Every structure is written in structure tokens, then in C-alpha cells.
Amino acid sequence: MNDTPRSRPARVLDWFDRRLPLTALWRTQLSEYPAPKNFNVWYVFGSLALLVLVLQLATGLFLAIHYQPNPHLAYWSVVRSIQRDSRWGWLIRDMHVVGASAFFVLVYLHMYRGILYGSYKKPRELLWLIGIFIYLALAAEAFLGYLLPWGQMSYWGSAVVTNFVTAVPVIGKPIAQWLRGSFVIGLPTLNRFFVFHVFLMPMLLLALVLVHLIALHQVGSNNPDGVEIHDNLNETGWPRDGIPFHPYYTVKDLFAVSVFFVVFFWFVFYRPDGWGFLLDRLNYTPADILHTPSDIHPLWFFLPFYAMLRGVPDKLYGILAFAGSFVLLACLPLLDRNPVRSIRYRSPLYKLDLLAMPLSFLWLGWIAHGFATEHNMVYGLHVTEIFYASFLVLPFFNRPRSRAATVAWLIATEAVVGSIDLWMYSIHAHGWDLMLLTDWIPALYLLLLFGLALLRPAWTHDAARLPGRLTAGGVFH
Amino acid sequence: MKMPLTSLRASRWLPLCALLLTAVAGAARASVQTTQPPLRPIRIDLQDQAALRTGALYTLHLCVACHGIQGARYSELPPLLGLGKATFLKTIGSNGRHYHDTITSNMSTSLMMDFTHMAPLDLTEIAARRSPAWLYTYLTSFYVDPSRPTGANNVAFYNVAMPDVFAGMQGLQQPVMVNGLRFGSPARIAVGVRPLTAGSMSHAQFDATARDIVTFLYAVAHPHQQERMRLGPWIIGLFVVLSVLTYLIYRLYWARVITGTQRWWRVE
């Protein structure tokens, strides 16, 4: 310690530090927190999601002040009180609407980043699992909020979803009734959805995100090379490939925030309804209990799951298919046990599978965007099969496989898909012609994957050597 | 140390391929189910206060007989139309309502149900949902259809419940029919109209009036349109400038990391 007199601000800080570890937190979590030096653009979505969370809380606060959770008043309280009668209300509302969709864009990219670089593998399994819970809470938050403007799609969308819940045996009906607070969507439903949306879920989300960050700082960040920086420390115990989060990543994230806001505000000012994707056109019409719209569907971020629900010709199994996709995501650390983390050093066919995953997801979304025709339902079923397959074949890539094992994998997976389709034939779920025309979709994918594995065994081999150190710093050079 | 390792950097091309392939999958999807009649193109000018005034006059005197415009208050209109409060009340008026009231329909819901078997729809809501071109097509293409209870049908809105309130101004019209699909089944579809009888206005006059109504409806349903256009470029410009600045700061800080002179990262 030196004896030079401390300045006044420093003494104020000292006063606080003795009572609250401000400086210590700043140091350990930011200015002396080691982050890998090679984060690329995929690593900005976490901080951006945090930003949008704050944005949603702030704009939501002002909306809640003018909103009336009552079926007679709700629609006009949004369209008139908020959007016209209160100053800047239109801007706040559009920011909240665009923010909701931005949240999902960011979180989907954030999750896919985790998949690309194997961020769910040891020691980050729990971090990943917490992430899944965040996603579920976020989905619930969005679903609850969608009822509040009391438009046609709000009303009928919620009706469809709460109706699906009734398909669960024994507990389904009581749960649906409890959710609605009634036998139909009405005043009790709107009241409780409002409270859940502005109070319960935001609290839960904040708590989960805090736990997410604590868990992240406990294990440290992964990176695009998948190399653990803490395995290579210098004499002072600092990771050789680490740089302090602040200022390096704070300045980088600030850049990302600025670019994000350019896009965000372009939507807010010029396309607040995002061509009907961010705010359904049908929702301009107040809810009408006597008039069921011919085409009910959720907002874009739930469309893939909606395709799964619709694709399976049985409500209960549909729910299982939908819920199963979250189980699959949560089980990624168990499915993919290959020691190589990053996609950069994984085999070509593994890369193909990681391409099939988001592609089938987007394809499902596109299918659900269309009408509930039989054609779309059958495609929904088959593309759901591809989406599931893209997860379930992951163990195949865990280690080198013999030809016999490859053939066995091909036969087993085709048999699973085949028996699902046979079951569809047996219950006459869809016309023969349509089924025969489309059965090949998942079958072909599996044939392609394992066929190529047979023909070109090298394509199942991961990189022969992994880098011991990170290969580059920053993505912008 | 350099790695002898060639990686595909899949993380960079994966999302691109994903986008491309979905676009292809989307384009391949056949989906034509109902033959859509062509919309009449229209240009509206929200600054044109003469058009807005004509539109307001017709809307507040004709349409409000059945439709509400509940999103708006009478008091919002004078600034929009470029009129003083007194002139507004004298020339267009507030239908006997309080000046700060919202614009509600003049007809009760039960009476409306008797006439059209429908509760009145709100024009703020309709004009937010429909495009100007759709509204313009709709307003100009009512045609005579004896099979309908109102005696009228509409090119843009098949089997519409709204009567042809323009018969006097525009005259009656007959449909131009083609063979097409309705919900996947073959049907005769109206794709345009031809004049049948003359009205009190010429065709050009009526079309101009319809355009004025659409202009007014659009303005009332998008009250912050001008503000958006005025503010948007500034806010977006601000963040473009900030992007450039923060990028420069980012490069400045990272120069040390990139050249390897940074204290924590030195290649042995």
C-alpha cells in the first residue's frame, strides 16, 4: 500500500467496496475475466439477447401502464390509448413488437452457435440446460403476451394452443381449465395471462439469465476452435489465448449493438408489422368469439413447432412430437459425445447433418406458414422426421464406425422412419397417393447420410489433428 | 506455430446455404388455391390536404352510417386536414358528437345485425389491415349480382355483405368473369367490372373520389406515418454513425491483439 492521499472519488469507491464488492466484481467478471481471443460474429448474440431483454422490460413497463386487461377494453386500449392517446406510445409498442421477434432471432442464432461449436459438451452441459429452460420461459412469455392485444389471432391462437393441452390424458383438461381460468378464453384468461406476462415470466427470465451468466463464468466460454483456453496457462496463471473481456469484448459488443440497432429501428420505423410476420394482419381485427378465422397460426418463431403438431394426425402424439424436440435439444450433450467440439474440425458428413438440422427447422416453419391442407400436413410429418433424425444420428459420429456398423445404422434408422410411416398407413391418416409420393423425403436423407458414409468412409473422419492453441483472433480481419 | 490443418470454416457458409436451400424449397411449393383478381394500382399522397378533406367528407357522411372509426377522435382530424377547429366543425362536422369523442358508427349494432347480419366493422382496423390498392379496388368494383340479398357483389371481396353505397355516384356495373379456382375448385371469378348505367359522376371523377377516400382512410389508420418518415432517417442515421465509430474504436483496441503485442497474448 502506498501513502499518497486518495482522491475523493476513489475514497467514495473505497467506502462502497468495504460494503459491497463492486471493484472486485468488475475485476473478476469483466476487466480481468479471460475470454478466448478468437470469438467470431456468432458470439455477439448472447450480449444482444441481454440487450433485448432489457429493452423488452423497459418498453413493457410503459405499455403496462396504459393497457387494460379486460376483453371489452383490451383491443382499444392498445390501438387507441397506447398507440394514439399517449405520447410516443406508438414507438414504444412497435419497439416491443419488433423486440419480441428480434429476441427469437437472436436466441435461435445463439443456440445454433452452441451447436456449431459444441458448447454443450463437458463442462458446459448445465449451462446448455439452463439455456433450454430460458428458451422455454421465453416461449411462454411470448405466448402469454400474444393474447393481450385481444385481436382475432390472439384469441384464436390461444384457443388452439390451450385446446391442444386438453389432449394430454387425465391431467390435460384440468390444466387447460386452470390455464384459461374458465372453459373458454375470456376475462379470467386475459387477467392471468397479463399477470404472468408482466410479472411472473419476466422475473423467471431474469433469474434464469442471471444463473446462466453465473454458470458461464464458472466454466468460461468455449470458442470457435473448441479449444479450452484454461488448459494452457502462462506463469501468472493467465490463459495464453485469453484476453480480458473488458475492454476487448465490450468494444466489440458495442459495435454489434450499434449494427443491431440499425436493423432493429429500420423495422420499428418502416416495417413495424414485418410484412405480417412480426404482427399478424388478422390481429388488426378485434377478437370475435363468433367468427373463427379460416387459417389460425402462431407468429413465425413458433411455426416449426406448429408444423410438428399439425403433421402428426393425433393430438396427443403431436404434442409428444413437439415436446420431444425440446427433449432432443436438452439431450444434445448425451447424443453427441464426440470429444471434438468445434464443427471446424468435424467430419464432412457431420457438417451435412448440422446443415439438415436448421434447414428442416426452417422448412417446417415454411410448411406451417401455409394453410392446413393435407399436403402440408404430410410434408410436416416427413420434415419432422428429418429434424428428429438430424439429432438421433449424432451418436453415429461419436467414433469411427465399421462398414457393418454403418449398414446397421442405415437399416435401423430407416426401419424407425418406415414403421412410423407404416403406422400412418395403418390408421389411414392420409391418402395413399400422397404418402407414397412423400415417404422418400426422410428415407432419402438417411440414405444420403449413411450411403455416403459407406462410399466415402473418409467423410466420417474428424480432422486428424486438433490445434493446441487458438488459430486466430477476432473475426473482422 | 502454424496448424497444418485445413478447415472448411463451415460456420461461415452454413447459414448461407441454409437460406438458399429454404428459398428453393419454398419456391417449389405449389399453392394456388383461389384465383386472385388483379388489384387496381393507386398512388396516394398523405400531404395532399385537399384529397384528405374530400375523403374525410365522404367517409364521415357516408361510411360512418355503418362503420366506426374508433381509433380516431374528431379532434385529431383538423390538424390532419389543415383546417381550423371552427372550419372543420362547420364544413365537415362531428355528427353531433363531442369534439373529443372517438368516431363511432351512427348505427346501433342490433340495427346493423338486422340489415347485414354482421356487426359493423371498424374502418381504422380495416385500413390498417388492407393495402391502399386493395381498398381502391374494393371501393371501385361493386357490381350487380341479383343472387345476393343486397343485390351487389364485389370483385375484391367475394359475396360481400356491404351494399353498393356508390350506385348513385358511380352508376351500376356488371362483372367481367373468367374461369378460375375458388378454394381449389373450378368457378367463375369476377376479375373486373364494366359500366352498366351512368351515375352522377363521370368515371374519372368517381375514381378520384375513391382515391381521396382511400387516402383519408390510410391517413387515419396510420396516424404516425409522417412522424415515422421524419424521425426514422435520423435514428437510423445515428446508429449508422455509431456503428462506424464503434468499429473504429474496436479496431483501435484490437490492433494490439491482432499484432500480438498484447500483454496476455504473445505467440511463443
Ligand code: HEM
Ligand atoms: C434470454 C436469453 C439468453 C441470454 C440473455 C443469454 C446470454 C448469454 C450470454 C451473454 C452469453 C455469453 C456470450 C456468448 O457466448 O454469446 C451466453 C453464452 C451461452 N449461452 Fe446463452 N443466453 C440466452 C439464451 C440461451 C439459450 C436459449 C441457450 C441454449 C439452449 C443458451 C446457451 C448458451 C451457451 C451454451 C453459452 C456458452 C457458449 C460458448 O461459450 O460457446 N443461451 N449466453
